[in-house]
Amino acid sequence: MKSLLVILACTWSCAALAQATLTPGQVQAAYRSSEAQLLDRDGQPLQSLRVDMQARRLPWVALADISPALQQAVLLAEDQRFMRHGGVDISALATAAWDNLFAAKPRGASTITMQLAGQLDADLKAQAGGRSLRQKWDQIRAAQAIEQSWSKAQIFEAYLNLVSFRGELQGVAAASYGLFGKAPSGLNQTDSIILASLVRAPNAPLAVVTRRACALARESRMDSSCQLIGQRVLTALQRNAFYVDLAPAPQVARQLLKQPGVAVRSTLDGPLQRFAQANLRQQLASLRERNVNDGAIVVLDNRSGDILAYVGNAGGKEVDGVTALRQAGSTLKPFLYELAIERRLMTAASIMDDTPLDIATGSGVYAPQNYDRNFKGYVSARTSLASSLNIPAVRTVLLTGQDSFYNRLKDVGLSSLTEPAEYYGPSLALGASEVSLLELANAYRVLANGGQFTLASLQPGQGGGTRRVMDAGAAFIVGDILADRAARSVTFGLRNELGTNFWSAVKTGTSKDMRDNWCVGYSQRYTVGVWVGNFDGQPMWDVSGVTGAAPVWRDVMDYLHKNVASHAPSPPKGLLQQQVTYQPALEAPRREWFMAGTESPVFAVVGDAHRAPAIVYPADDSILAIDPDIPQSLQRVFFQAQGSQGLRWVLDGTDLGPADDSFSWRPAPGKHVLALVDGEGKTLAQAGFQVRGNALAQLK
Structure with missing residues (x-):
């Protein structure tokens, strides 16, 4: 409103002339809502955000869209002869002049047209001591000038849009939504009487507003008791909520809406945005007992990079979960395997070693574990990635x-990796770094687009240029692996939320101590990323990628593909498919994709059965530590050996049983000696190691 007054301000001497030359269109054009409006990709309203904090105004409302009950109530309260006078009510002026001289309570006689003149011109507004005689005269002249060029409907419409009702609420739309939570067209007779009672004294005490509303009700012959009207007044004036909707895109509104009265078109799909938000809220409600309180979703169009859905927070807090940095977990593994395949260091059929691994680092020995704390032995790279095995991933990095893996992650847009590669160490393969959901989902979109990178955008046409950051063939192979239900069944089983009825490639991830849970995947046309967890860092209780984020991912994917097909991508040039077998038969024969020149019909484990007996894990002189973040009852050390057929484990002189398979031992603090012995008790291999930790904790 301040900008409107600046534009329309004039000196006393030219007030009437200024009002005479202003047209209703000019007044409406100069009007600015305090709200900016967010539109979806089809131009439909999606979200409003207050930008101007001086006063609260909503978009201009046509007279035809204002309840007739309110129009009648305002005319009754403010100007009963509005339709008959020419801007000045001579009879009312005479009565007011007499009362001002002799009555205990002076009164005004401003018509609606005169009040409008005061709304349009700052110099005509009444001050604390009232208007001066000269101001009153200029107001009368301005009202007469308005009546000569405006229709009564135009005057009344402008008045209802500019008048103050309560506090910062200016105009009928702001008052209607702010006090009653409804559109101006939906105001009933009681609502209208209350609003009309506020016009004369917008900030009057509750008792004064109630008394005036009761008087207006009697004058209009309303069949309602003053007690009921008083209760309705109390409810309206105590109302805090401005909107009653679910605010479908508040984080996007805060990013894009900067100027009051402006509508900004976004890339969001309105129905999809609302569905994603509702679905995530429903999933969070079902996970509340497992200490899961927050979540976020982002949906990208693979071709354009348009952000179709952006649910920054379904848990009711101000944090934006789409841009917040959280630990990535296993979601970075696809980019690691893509790099290895691209550089021809491995194929999807290559045999990986999933046995215990110790890596010396600057801070001690790093010994990664699999999610289920079991080891699979020899598996293919396809199985290792699809089933999210940790140790093969560490061996791959x-x-x-x-450095190469670190640079690849930067190439696909993960800008949050601000420390050097050595800071993260081998654990980078298991997602030790923090990433945002938006950048992670867009990185998966790179895989969906065959290695081509563009930025994701909330506004049409702002994705920027395209650049190739990975080999199309390697990206295709990784996508084929992530779409392979059989390959992921080693860890996830054949029946889970990751399997869709259309082609899709997907990966889950869970960070250390279950603080973050991810599910990110893509179809032919869309990429969907979901995160659930707690913004305050609390761990979830017994929640995996399949039970946490994956159900939301699956529901959103199903929604997107109700009428849209998704087919597997066509293999790019430079790839070929060939039948492979394993010796020994670690996995069933299958047809596998290869970068040309890396293919082989047979993959064999060489010399395993003839290797000398040895303890693979724990290595001699190892120092193991009890993890304080893992419940004591769940901690295990898995003894591993090679060439151990027919041999037995002996720990500190106690026979533990056959050494043919991994043996699970609950660690106890102290120094220990582990031995492999034959049937005659002869020691064939031996390793001494130490376990550090709180002995008392072991008893809990």
Whole structure:
């Protein structure tokens, strides 16, 4: 409103002339809502955000869209002869002049047209001591000038849009939504009487407003008791909520809406945005007993990079979960395997070693564990990635080099990796770094687009240029692995939320101590990323990627593909498919994709059965530590050996049983000696190791 008054301000001497030359269109054009409006991709209103904090105004409302009950109530309260006078009510002026001289309570006689003149011109507004005689005269002249060029409907419409009702609420729309939570067209007779009672004294005490509303009700012959009207007045004046909707995109509104009265078109799909928000809220409600309180979703169009859905927070807090940095977990593994395949360091059929691994680092020995704390032995790279095995991933990052993997993650847009590669160490393969859901989902979109990178955008046409950051063939192979239900069944089983009825590639991830849970995947046309967890860092209780984020991912994917097909991508040039077998039969024969020149019909484990007996884990002189973040009852050390057929484990002189398979031992603080012995008790291999930790904790 301040800008409107500046534009329309004039000196006393030209007030009437200024009002005479202003047209209703000019007044409406100069009007500015305090709200900016967010539109979806089809131009439909999605979200409003207050930008101007001086006063609260909503978009201009046409007279036809204002309840007739309110129009009648305002005319009754403010100007009963509005339709008959020419801007000045001579009879009312005479009565007011007499009362001002002799009555105990002076009164005004401003018509609606005169009040409008005061709304349009700052110099005509009444001050604390009232208007001066000269101001009153100029107001009369301005009202007469308005009546000569405006229709009564135009005057009344402008008045209802500019008048103050209560506190910062200016105009009928702000008052209607702010006090009653409804559109101006939906105001009933009681609502209208209350609003009309506020016009004369917008900030009057509750008792004064109630008394005036009761008087207006009697004058209008309303069949309602003053007690009921008083209760309705109390409810309206105590109302705090401005909107009653679910605010479908508040985080996007805060990003894009900066100027009051402006509507900004976004890339969001309105129905999809609302569905994603409702679905995530429902999933969070079902996980509340497992200490899961927050979540976020982002949906991208693979071709354009348009952000179709952006649910920054379904848990009711101000944090934006789409841009917040959280630990990535296993969601970075696809980019590691893609790099290794691209550089021809491995194929999807290559045999990986999923046995215990110790890596010396600057802070001690790093010994990664699998999610289920079991080891699978020899498995293919396809199975290792699809089933999210940790130790093969760590071996792969040692193969590619930490710097190369770090640079690849930067290439696909993970800008949150601000420390050097050595800071993260081998654990970078298991997602030790923090990433945002938006950048992670867009990185998966790179895989969906065959290695081409563009930025994701909330506004049409702002994705920027395209650049190739990975080999199309390697990206295709990784997508084929992530779509392989059989390959992921080793860890997740065949029946889970990751399997869709259309082609899709998907990966889950869970950070250390279950603080973050991810599910990110793509179809032919869309990429969907979901995160659930707690913004305050609390761990979830017994929640995995399949039970936490994956159900939301699956529901959103199903919604997107109700009428849209998704087919597997066509293989790019430079790939070929060939039948492979394993010796020994670690996995069933299958047809596998290869980068040309890396293919082989047979993959064999060489010399395993003939290797000398040895203890693979724990290594001699190892120092193991009890993890304080893992319940004591769940901690285990898995003894591993090679060439151990027919041998037995002996720990500190106690026979533990056959050494043919991994043996699970609950660690106890102290120094220990582990031995492999034959049937005659002869020691064939031995390793001494130490377990550090709180002995008392072991008893709990």
